[in-house]
Amino acid sequence: MGMITYFLYFTYLTFFSFVFSSLVSSQSDSCASNLNLNGVIPFETTSLHCHPVWSTQDYTLRYLQTRPNIWSFVLSAPDTNSFIAIGFSTTGRMVRSSAMVGWVPPNGVGVLKQYFLGATNPAQVDPDQGNLQVVANSTAIVSRSSRLYIAFQLNVTQPESRLLYSVGQRNRFPSSDNRLAEHRDHISTRLDYTSGQLTTERPYTTLRRIHGILNMLGWGIIMIIGAMAARYLKHWDPIWFYSHSSIQLLGFIMGVSGVILGFVVENSLNATVDRHKTIGMFILILGCLQVIAFLVRPSKEAKVRKYWNWYHYIVGRILIVLAVINIFYGIHVGDEGNGWKIGYGVTLAILGIVGVGLEARKLMRK
Numbered sequence: 257m258g259m260i261t262y263f264l265y266f267t268y269l270t271f272f273s274f275v276f277s278s279l280v281s282s283q284s285d286s287c288a289s290n291l292n293l294n295g296v297i298p299f300e301t302t303s304l305h306c307h308p309v310w311s312t313q314d315y316t317l318r319y320l321q322t323r324p325n326i327w328s329f330v331l332s333a334p335d336t337n338s339f340i341a342i343g344f345s346t347t348g349r350m351v352r353s354s355a356m357v358g359w360v361p362p363n364g365v366g367v368l369k370q371y372f373l374g375a376t377n378p379a380q381v382d383p384d385q386g387n388l389q390v391v392a393n394s395t396a397i398v399s400r401s402s403r404l405y406i407a408f409q410l411n412v413t414q415p416e417s418r419l420l421y422s423v424g425q426r427n428r429f430p431s432s433d434n435r436l437a438e439h440r441d442h443i444s445t446r447l448d449y450t451s452g453q454l455t456t457e458r459p460y461t462t463l464r465r466i467h468g469i470l471n472m473l474g475w476g477i478i479m480i481i482g483a484m485a486a487r488y489l490k491h492w493d494p495i496w497f498y499s500h501s502s503i504q505l506l507g508f509i510m511g512v513s514g515v516i517l518g519f520v521v522e523n524s525l526n527a528t529v530d531r532h533k534t535i536g537m538f539i540l541i542l543g544c545l546q547v548i549a550f551l552v553r554p555s556k557e558a559k560v561r562k563y564w565n566w567y568h569y570i571v572g573r574i575l576i577v578l579a580v581i582n583i584f585y586g587i588h589v590g591d592e593g594n595g596w597k598i599g600y601g602v603t604l605a606i607l608g609i610v611g612v613g614l615e616a617r618k619l620m621r622k
Contacts, residue, residue, distance in 0.1 A: 285316040285332040285403055297396045297407040299328050307454055310421050310443050319449070326391065327415055330407045335360065338424030339436060340404055343373065344388060344416040348444045351375055353420060354386030357436065358397040358406035361429050366397035368406050369434060376589060383434040419445050463524070464590055467517040471586070472600060474510030475539055475579035480607055482507060483572055488614040501550070508543050515540050532589050535582040542575040580604065
């Protein structure tokens, strides 16, 4: 019994020591207390306005217009051995925005740089570039109590109200040439500097999602079902033909609607999604060719009907493959997360399983 008691005491002590050390190592930055980093940051910090701006990542922003056209900013976040960033955007999107990004590598020498986010590709996120007029000798990065503080001043009449925040991959620092890897997470917000009101926003979220859903259903699901109807319902003539035609027409109409809405979203957000747009336009052209081919199809007895069938089959398959690729890529570009990718992937898997079953049944009939 004595050994068991000692073991329980040891377990409790170990557990509470672990909890205590975890609480100490994950200290939060509270707006209830003044930030006193005078001496390590080249401007006064005790009187700055303070707001929690990203609760899930424990980001806190302090700011104040200290002189005419001079704005002071201090962003604090947990130190996860990665970069932290604050961006200033005219549209609420990362592309074409400028950001201040900071990190403290293992050698302890902190780095704080301005970046220009030219595109979603990390290779087009350029260090020492951007539209922010940073006051000379006003930047600093501090590591204290397991938190990072990046501080800077901007020479501007009024900073952009749309502020972006991002955090890098854990235990991964930028490369030796200061190139950033893709962020682990990010958020877009709007800040009213006068009232301090903060709102989280995703510009044109509804339009973007309707665009994605229409294209996903039209090109990426209904078209597949229509192709399966043509392949596996041939023994029900002419039902298979009318089913195939009707299903593909529905998919085409939804797909075209999704493409049109994509142009609306692009213009509204001033987005740069050239690759996604190019693939989408090519898919639309293939879809239009399929409609034209349907309208001018030769009779079954014509000698060229065999070649028409080959053309119709090949173009249709290329359209479907490109649609699937572009849907996944669109989810990535739209930053919709893995949930959408998993949902669409599961749908494709179900269609694939059904297709395998129907193919096996077709072979057994022969």
